[in-house]
Amino acid sequence: MQNKVSTVPIIHSSPEDGSIPQLLHLASLSGILKCICRHFKHSAGSLPILQLPIGSIPLGTWVPRVGDPNGQPLAMLRPNASLGAALSMFVQAKVSSIPIVDDNDSLLDIYSRSDITALAKDKAYARISLDEISIHQALLLGQDANAPYGLYNGHRCHMCLRSDSLHKVMERLASPGVRRLVIVEAGSKRVEGIISLSDVFRFLLG
Template sequence: MNTATLSPTSPKVKRRQSARIRQRTGSYLAPVQTQETHDAALYSIRTFLRSRTSYDAFPVSFRLIVLDSQLEVRKALQCLLLNGVVSAPLWNSEKSVFAGMFTVSDIIHLIQYYYHYTSSYDNAATDVETFRLESLRDIEKSLGVATPPLISEHPNSSLYDAAQRLIQTHARRLPLLDNDSETGHQVIVSVLTQYRLLKFIAINCNRDIQSLHLPLRKLGIGTYVQHDPTAGEPQLGQNPYHPIATANMNTTVFDVVHMFSERGISAVPIIDENGVVVNLYETVDVITLVRLGAYQSLDLTIAEALNQRSPDFPGVVICTASDSIGTLLQLIKKRRVHRLVVVEGEEEERKGGKKGRLLGIITLSDVLRYVIGPVNIQESAEPEEPPIGRPMTASASMPT
């Protein structure tokens, strides 16, 4: 397993199987650490985002894969894999309108649906061969999974408004739509992701980021284990890592897939008997197993599945609760990060904890929500446009 740590005080994850350990990133210590300088930096970042449009966040060169909503799921998945992306906008060619997003989450829902409602893996594989993207919402209804609203923004909208839109709708990406001046039809210009937005901040607001020095847990960024491991063992039947979903090396892949679908998450920490984080299993790992129609691979244990993981897996990024959001944003500027696993460090170890034990999870949604601040209540109360296709749920279609 590849690992990366956020600061010199962050512990390394215990190595399992063959792995390369990435170099640690340096942690910046602000000369004056006060709440006032921290708040002033946040205000400056938000002011900057109000003065920039979504167009400004576009990389110099990028590609955009758009899929017809009548395309078969098998072909759509192959297209994503061949182009090295995990999501793509859908286009309704009959109405010439944007029709949502096809993401890894859709595949997760499909897997769970066929596991429950078909008699064999062969039947599941046959059905997926002919299943069309436009019917994905039927799967959600069968599973009882909520369908997020279909959302979009104009490329000229401010980055601050676009960020608030992402927060309001709990979306991980925001399609940017314009209208053709001649036909009046919609045009999909690009997709603004949480990662792209945060990286834009990290690149352009470096001085402000250096002032964001307060600890992550003190700021309430992320989801943390509610049980205090230093207070003794939890009661019988109680999940010691609640509300975080966890698995171990003997957990089956499908059990984790069920967590993905039921809880709307995209990664589950893999822990040992002491609660020490040893790896991370993600939705994209499932795609590695099913892209060749190997649905029976869902019965593999996590340990067996990790042996089939792509060698270019970027690694698990860990941090401690005492690391700062400024250091996190500096890391986002250097490499693609979608989440961090918070583990116990030296400070918790001195209090009787165990170094490397799971403490929490921080997602890009958590970071963006904190940086942008409270959502405009009036805007969030506006009714959403009725959905006409699949909305977005997973990761970026634009390269860095």
């Protein structure tokens, strides 16, 4: 957390014999969270905070309430926004992912920093103009042509509800490849906030 990395190598070094350090394991935030969830799986009652709904604890980034003078707007974009606008938002908002929403702020997809690097596939970045290509088009360029777009692409959009317990959210974030959950309103899938792996650890470490 101090160095803002999600994976740390665990090495064995024996200074006595001067041997080369050996890599034993890669410790990751998701792996540590999975271990915590496994430990409390059958004794979650011993930590009542794990049963609290995420909407009642200071966790993640939320859409500001009406009339909240200190609320910072959650970074979101429409699918027709330019790729340049997304890159600018990554820098200005200091985020690693941006929910893509429709005119009702309902979740359609998510654009992450990894999607930027995906444009290196087949050197797609060399054929595009940042201000002329939309987020929707950029996502199609960076993924399998046969993959569906939007929420039906289940491995891209991972969601939760504000009523979900902290323990349930932690279990979902402990799944391989899941780095964040978009908090949506039940039914409408209107975006209410976003929770990342690092958010959970900042909360747990107080």
